Amino acid sequence: MPSVVVLTTVAENLADPKFRLDLPTLNATRTQGEPERVFQHGASTFRVHVGDAGANPPAVLLPFDELFEIRAATALQLWRALHDRNPGPNPAALSQQRRNRLILALRALDARLEKASYCQIAEALFHLDRMSASEWATHELRDQTIRLARLGLKLMNGGYRDLLLHPYRRRPWKRSAPGGDLTTL
Secondary structure (H helix, E strand, C coil): CEEEEEEEEEEEEHHHHHCCCCCCCCEECCCCCCCCEEEEECCCEEEEEECCCCCCCEEEEECCCCHHHHHHHHHHHHHHHHHHCCCCCCHHHHCHHHHHHHHHHHHHHHHHCCCCCHHHHHHHHHCCCCCCCCHHHHCCCCHHHHHHHHHHHHHCHHHHHHHHHHCCCCCCCCCEECEEEEEHH
């Protein structure tokens, strides 16, 4: 998961001892024999993976992949927390508007699985009065209701996993950079 900070050991010649960060300040919970730790700082929770060789002096391993941006942001938040600074808001937190939309989508999905019509779903979700078929055909909530039901179906069929990458979208990796090929770096 890109939200897990991977700690490893840095080469001695790269770490300046006067700036060393002691890992015992990671007052974390750890399952016996597991490298995973959960570190709590105020309202923020961080997941940390300590490599096989330990992490003294510590370094953060950031794979240079499509999720580099979220890994770097998460590592920076952990660093701020370890220095008793405000780590800032969680960039992966869903907004209240997004949470409300997901709730409506799951309610619409439940209704569709029970064979309810889109009109019946809209009446229940948006507290509408009964309407005729001709009114429904041109109603402003018709398309929104259909989109909510489709979103619910997509979530049911595995789309919920995309929430783990929120707000980071997968973008196709560009194999070459302007002025050269990345493989020649």
